[in-house]
Amino acid sequence: MKKLNGIAASSGIAIAKVYELKDPDLNFEKTSIDNPGQEIERLESALEVSRQELEKIKAHTLKELGEEHAEIFSAHLLVLGDPELINPIKDKINDDKVNAEAALDEVATMFIEMFKAMDNEYMRERAADIHDVTKRVMSHLLQVTFPDPALIDEQVIVIARDLTPSDTAQLNREFVKGFATDIGGRTSHSAIMARSLEIPAVVGTKEITGAVKKDDQIIVDGIEGTVIINPTEEEIKVYEAKQAAFAKQQEEWAKLKDEPTFSADGEQVELAANIGTPNDVEGVLNNGGEGVGLYRTEFLYMGNSELPSEDVQFEAYKAVLEKMGDKPVVVRTLDVGGDKEISYLDMPHEMNPFLGFRAIRFCLENEHVFRPQLRALLRASAYGNLKIMFPMIATLEEFRQAKALLLEETDNLKKDGVKVSDNIEVGIMVEIPSTAVIAKQFAKEVDFFSIGTNDLIQYTMAADRMNEQVSYLYQPYHPAILNLVNNVIEAAHAEGKWAGMCGEMAGDSTAIPLLLALGLDEFSMSATSILPARTQILSLNKKELAALKDEFLSLSTAEEVVALAEKTINK
Numbered sequence: 001m002k003k004l005n006g007i008a009a010s011s012g013i014a015i016a017k018v019y020e021l022k023d024p025d026l027n028f029e030k031t032s033i034d035n036p037g038q039e040i041e042r043l044e045s046a047l048e049v050s051r052q053e054l055e056k057i058k059a060h061t062l063k064e065l066g067e068e069h070a071e072i073f074s075a076h077l078l079v080l081g082d083p084e085l086i087n088p089i090k091d092k093i094n095d096d097k098v099n100a101e102a103a104l105d106e107v108a109t110m111f112i113e114m115f116k117a118m119d120n121e122y123m124r125e126r127a128a129d130i131h132d133v134t135k136r137v138m139s140h141l142l143q144v145t146f147p148d149p150a151l152i153d154e155q156v157i158v159i160a161r162d163l164t165p166s167d168t169a170q171l172n173r174e175f176v177k178g179f180a181t182d183i184g185g186r187t188s189h190s191a192i193m194a195r196s197l198e199i200p201a202v203v204g205t206k207e208i209t210g211a212v213k214k215d216d217q218i219i220v221d222g223i224e225g226t227v228i229i230n231p232t233e234e235e236i237k238v239y240e241a242k243q244a245a246f247a248k249q250q251e252e253w254a255k256l257k258d259e260p261t262f263s264a265d266g267e268q269v270e271l272a273a274n275i276g277t278p279n280d281v282e283g284v285l286n287n288g289g290e291g292v293g294l295y296r297t298e299f300l301y302m303g304n305s306e307l308p309s310e311d312v313q314f315e316a317y318k319a320v321l322e323k324m325g326d327k328p329v330v331v332r333t334l335d336v337g338g339d340k341e342i343s344y345l346d347m348p349h350e351m352n353p354f355l356g357f358r359a360i361r362f363c364l365e366n367e368h369v370f371r372p373q374l375r376a377l378l379r380a381s382a383y384g385n386l387k388i389m390f391p392m393i394a395t396l397e398e399f400r401q402a403k404a405l406l407l408e409e410t411d412n413l414k415k416d417g418v419k420v421s422d423n424i425e426v427g428i429m430v431e432i433p434s435t436a437v438i439a440k441q442f443a444k445e446v447d448f449f450s451i452g453t454n455d456l457i458q459y460t461m462a463a464d465r466m467n468e469q470v471s472y473l474y475q476p477y478h479p480a481i482l483n484l485v486n487n488v489i490e491a492a493h494a495e496g497k498w499a500g501m502c503g504e505m506a507g508d509s510t511a512i513p514l515l516l517a518l519g520l521d522e523f524s525m526s527a528t529s530i531l532p533a534r535t536q537i538l539s540l541n542k543k544e545l546a547a548l549k550d551e552f553l554s555l556s557t558a559e560e561v562v563a564l565a566e567k568t569i570n571k
């Protein structure tokens with residue numbers, strides 16, 4: 001038995017054997033061959049296995065995530081069957097007498113370069129399809145495993161160095177019981193997705209991938225943040241008991257599912273959920289969410305091989321709004337960049353992607369991407385209680401420019417007779433210190449604020465949210481963060497606006513008393529944190545906490561803040 005410590009990213013306990021997701025080693029040697037027929041046979045059989053796999057993944061994706069996500073695999077199947085691609089590979093084997101790997105690589109590279117250089121965006125996107133498909137065929141030629149989370153069909157715990165958000169989106173909850181990674185933090189997007197999928201997860205173990213072998217059994221304890229490798233029978237019993245106790249606690253929490261959220265002294269706040277796809281809404285409602293406080297629309301873009309059309313987006317937004325009924329739904333416009341890459345958008349490779357050309361900066365420069373999203377949102381507004389917010393706002397000009405485009409598209413739609421709600425609130429994420437500092441000026445123009453502490457902390461402390469080496473500086477309870485949060489809430493209230501928080505801090509049990517003390521109106525968190533938060537708030541006295549506000553704000557270190565917060569909890 002070996003125990004690894006990491007960061008508890010998604011609560012619950014999982015016990016199963018490991019399944020390692022890693023990029024296959026596709027290195028090969030170019031060789032001369034004297035039997036082209038045999039090489040072509042090898043190629044044909046690699047193509048056939050790839051075809052069968054893609055059919056399976058497509059069927060799975062269609063069932064789990066719907067047609068729009070499955071389309072990418074239809075495109076892959078078309079590439080795989082395209083004689084314009086396959087015949088030149090066979091010709092190369094025959095004419096140049098080279099092995100199938102070399103022929104495949106040379107022809108694929110030639111097509112990829114050719115498509116990439118084209119003016120037409122649709123054609124450029126085909127380069128990514130050819131790349132993905134030929135990687136799969138190559139892995140079969142080389143007989144190395146090409147891991148596919150969507151093909152997992154037995155109970156496993158997925159381990160990986162890191163999981164991309166799109167890997168995470170493919171995990172099938174029926175079979176994937178948990179996951180553990182070497183790197184990542186609580187606010188990395190794979191951790192956030194694990195919480196929406198309600199899969200126990202531990203991230204940042206540093207060495208899980210090197211510490212386990214195929215078929216090892218492991219326990220992922222997403223409550224404590226530990227992983228046990230090859231546990232003894234006795235340890236399994238201990239963890240099974242812990243699993244049962246957690247299930248019982250969940251039953252207790254569930255009693256508050258349909259209740260509003262009140263503090264002990266009768267003050268009401270709103271508990272909303274963060275979602276990434278329309279499928280997450282079910283979890284929001286099952287966990288007693290009073291609204292959606294953050295819909296991260298970028299996952300709609302990431303699950304595709306090309307820009308989702310205005311209609312595809314409209315259907316997704318409408319689905320969320322309809323399922324949520326009259327409950328508020330705050331949709332954030334595309335927040336691409338940072339750790340959220342979208343291959344077909346052809347964004348520049350940057351030294352500091354978290355400080356680079358991303359989110360609203362990218363959208364304002366790429367109206368062909370931004371306007372269809374705004375139109376889709378406006379059209380969907382007729383189906384529920386929509387609020388729109390812009391991410392990564394650093395200046396008032398950015399907000400004004402984004403809002404002007406929104407108003408322009410509203411006019412365009414109305415002129416065409418399309419119904420658009422007249423009550424859409426338009427707000428911003430506060431995740432850049434400049435905006436938190438001049439929140440007073442912003443409050444005159446926006447309808448609401450939603451504080452994105454995941455980024456606000458990293459930008460205020462100059463500590464990358466993905467880097468464990470500086471994670472000691474990533475301090476949600478640092479007095480600088482509290483003062484910025486307070487500034488935003490006070491500015492909103494002075495103008496009669498509301499302030500919410502959709503960063504992970506909003507669901508953190510140590511932060512909740514602080515945020516109540518500061519007067520936060522809306523707390524938006526992973527759906528599974530809602531019921532524990534509601535239970536906690538029921539035991540806290542908001543007026544007593546508010547009396548401590550100045551004391552909290554005048555403390556000097558995060559440690560002092562935590563000590564005072566814990567005193568209020570244990571009181």
Ligand code: PEP
Nearest residue numbers: 431452453454455502503
């Ligand atoms: C944030 O920065 O706090 C936030 C909610 O946005 P994201 O985690 O998607 O960057």
Ligand code: MG
Nearest residue numbers: 431452454455
């Ligand atoms: Mg952010």
